Amino acid sequence: MMRRASLIITGIVIGAGFATLGQQARMALGSTALAAAADTYKNLSLFGDVFDKVRADYVEKPDEQKLVESAINGMLTSLDPHSSYLDAKGFKDMRTQTEGKFGGLGIEVTQEDGLVKVVSPIDDTPASRAGVMSGDLIFAIDDENVQGLTLNQAVDKMRGQINTPVKLTLLRGKDRDKVEVKLVRAEIHIKSVRSHKEGEDVGYIRISQFNEETSDGLRTAMQKFQHDMPGDKLKGFIVDLRNNPGGLLDQSIQVVNSFIDHGEIVSTRGRTADETQRYNARASSDISKGKPVIVLINGGSASASEIVAGALQDHKRATILGTRSFGKGSVQTIIPLGGSNGALRLTTARYYTPAGRSIQAKGIEPDISILQDVPDELKGKDDTKGEASLKGHLKNGDDEKTGSQAYVPPDPLKDKQLIAAMDILHGRFKPQSAAEPAKPKAAN
Numbered sequence: 001m002m003r004r005a006s007l008i009i010t011g012i013v014i015g016a017g018f019a020t021l022g023q024q025a026r027m028a029l030g031s032t033a034l035a036a037a038a039d040t041y042k043n044l045s046l047f048g049d050v051f052d053k054v055r056a057d058y059v060e061k062p063d064e065q066k067l068v069e070s071a072i073n074g075m076l077t078s079l080d081p082h083s084s085y086l087d088a089k090g091f092k093d094m095r096t097q098t099e100g101k102f103g104g105l106g107i108e109v110t111q112e113d114g115l116v117k118v119v120s121p122i123d124d125t126p127a128s129r130a131g132v133m134s135g136d137l138i139f140a141i142d143d144e145n146v147q148g149l150t151l152n153q154a155v156d157k158m159r160g161q162i163n164t165p166v167k168l169t170l171l172r173g174k175d176r177d178k179v180e181v182k183l184v185r186a187e188i189h190i191k192s193v194r195s196h197k198e199g200e201d202v203g204y205i206r207i208s209q210f211n212e213e214t215s216d217g218l219r220t221a222m223q224k225f226q227h228d229m230p231g232d233k234l235k236g237f238i239v240d241l242r243n244n245p246g247g248l249l250d251q252s253i254q255v256v257n258s259f260i261d262h263g264e265i266v267s268t269r270g271r272t273a274d275e276t277q278r279y280n281a282r283a284s285s286d287i288s289k290g291k292p293v294i295v296l297i298n299g300g301s302a303s304a305s306e307i308v309a310g311a312l313q314d315h316k317r318a319t320i321l322g323t324r325s326f327g328k329g330s331v332q333t334i335i336p337l338g339g340s341n342g343a344l345r346l347t348t349a350r351y352y353t354p355a356g357r358s359i360q361a362k363g364i365e366p367d368i369s370i371l372q373d374v375p376d377e378l379k380g381k382d383d384t385k386g387e388a389s390l391k392g393h394l395k396n397g398d399d400e401k402t403g404s405q406a407y408v409p410p411d412p413l414k415d416k417q418l419i420a421a422m423d424i425l426h427g428r429f430k431p432q433s434a435a436e437p438a439k440p441k442a443a444n
Contacts (some may be wrong), residue, residue: 045236047071059225073150080330080347081110081340087342090152091161094334094345098211098248104159106188107167108209108245111151112390115139115171119326119384120243122190124207126183133172134243134406135384136179140169153373160185173381192247193217197225198418201233202425206240207255210247210304215254221286224259236292236419236425239308242322242408246254246303249331253279256311259293259318261286265311267356268331268349275349293318294421297366298383301403302326303422309364310353322417324404329360329389330394350394361388361400368424370417372407382407382440383384 051071054062069087075348076083086094106125109116117139119143121127136144141157149157156167162185170179192214196205203225207214225234246252249266258283267278295318306325312318331349336342352358363386374382387393388400409415423429 002276003290007045010201051109064231067373076344076346077111078328078392080394081112082328082330082344082345082384084151085342086152086334088316088340089156091334091336091343093155093438094343103162103187104185104187105132105168105183106190107158108391109138109151109339111142112137112385114147115153116146116149118170119245119302122188123194123206124191125188126186130181130183132170132181133170133378133382135172135368135382137176138168138169139171142167143169148255148407158324158424162187173378175380177381191217193221195221195224195227196385198238200424201229201235203234203237203421204240204418205237207244207305209244210251210255212251214247214251215258218255218258219287222283223424226289232292234296237288238296238425239302239318240292241305241309242294242296242298242302242417244302245300246305246328249304249307252307254285255308257281257285259286259288260315263315264354266307267352268352269352270349278379280438291382292423292425295320295422297325297364297416298408298417299323299326299386299406301364302328302387304362306359307351307353310357313364313367314354314357319368320357320364321368321370321421321424323365323369323371323406324365324386325359325363325386326404327359327361327363327401329358329387329396347394358396360394360396361386362396363387363401363404368420370420370431372409373414374405374407378407 051067054067056062059354060093065228069085072085076085106122106127108122110119111117116132118127118132118136118138120134121132139370140146144157146154146157158165158168164185165182166185167180167182169183172179190209190211190213192207192209194206194208196204203222205218205221208220222237225237253265261279261283265281267276267281269276293312295309295312297305297320301309301322302325304330307319308327309320313320318443329350330347331351332345333348335344335346337344350358350360372382376392382405383403384406386402386404388402408417413416420429
């Protein structure tokens with residue numbers, strides 16, 4: 001923000017200089033900059049002319065506030081899939097959600113091909129209980145087609161009074177089979193960290209998203225495991241980030257810092273070199289005591305999840321297991337507009353792992369790739385298309401990758417990735433070869 005302010009001040013100084021310095025100021029500014037400024041004002045004038053014509057001549061009197069908001073949304077959505085305008089209500093809802101409590105169905109969504117796409121259903125919510133799946137496209141809400149709606153408008157339609165019903169029409173899989181689900185809205189309190197003892201000697205930690213409660217929840221879980229399984233009894237940790245759509249950057253940094261005590265965790269790089277920021281581990285924050293760590297990821301693991309997986313992979317602090325992650329390697333900054341004008345959610349930087357890797361449109365490749373056994377009725381319908389499939393996504397070279405399995409069996413006894421993680425921690429895991437998929441033994 002300081003850089004933004006300095007540019008505004010510079011603009012005022014240059015503008016004032018035109019009145020007194022004349023030709024000298026024009027030479028200092030340069031003909032290219034003058035031409036660019038003239039084009040900008042010409043385009044703004046065009047917008048004003050169109051706005052006036054619509055306001056004066058449209059067949060019905062338009063809502064001027066909606067016209068302006070729609071113009072802003074059009075400008076932002078033309079940039080990339082993750083930039084958008086939040087009106088006052090949307091801004092309030094966003095802040096409430098990052099605090100871990102909000103009303104609705106419990107679905108993390110994005111927009112794709114004019115439809116609303118499910119990134120991930122949130123654990124233990126109406127959506128997850130009704131069988132909504134990662135990768136589903138929401139075609140209609142209460143029989144109203146969502147095409148033509150902004151993402152925020154669609155989300156508003158899914159939210160509502162607690163205990164009221166809503167029907168979603170979903171398109172699932174490559175053939176876009178129609179699936180109808182009926183849900184009842186509930187107060188969604190996201191407990192972002194859930195944990196339990198897996199077997200007799202492994203601490204299993206499921207992180208469903210990164211909100212303000214995540215790092216504290218992780219630390220509490222790890223300390224309880226260490227208390228209940230002291231010394232060598234605790235074989236290690238399984239951190240499950242599958243179908244975790246991301247969340248707050250600072251929380252992902254603190255999660256990584258719970259497992260390492262030195263070195264870079266992530267860097268963000270903006271439009272210019274001086275906007276690069278590096279986030280390093282604090283020496284006093286590692287509470288894992290060097291125990292082995294397995295991180296589970298899949299095609300629904302995005303953003304902050306990928307920061308955690310990438311950092312622990314680069315530091316060789318964890319074994320990453322599962323399928324390739326989603327590939328969302330950009331940072332969105334929430335910029336309040338003051339008063340009741342809402343805020344911008346603006347893509348301001350790309351993030352990079354400690355080794356300098358950009359996962360944008362590529363994802364994190366697991367150290368050990370394990371595919372789940374998918375029920376026949378879901379075969380071909382369990383993959384996410386990934387960031388590289390989103391219209392207008394930030395490009396990242398010629399080796400972008402789309403599509404990765406995102407299915408997690410509801411029965412842990414059929415969860416091949418979880419079973420493999422247990423086998424690794426107990427020294428039983430033996431992949432057949434680099435070319436063949438591993439066949440882990442069943443866990444005790």
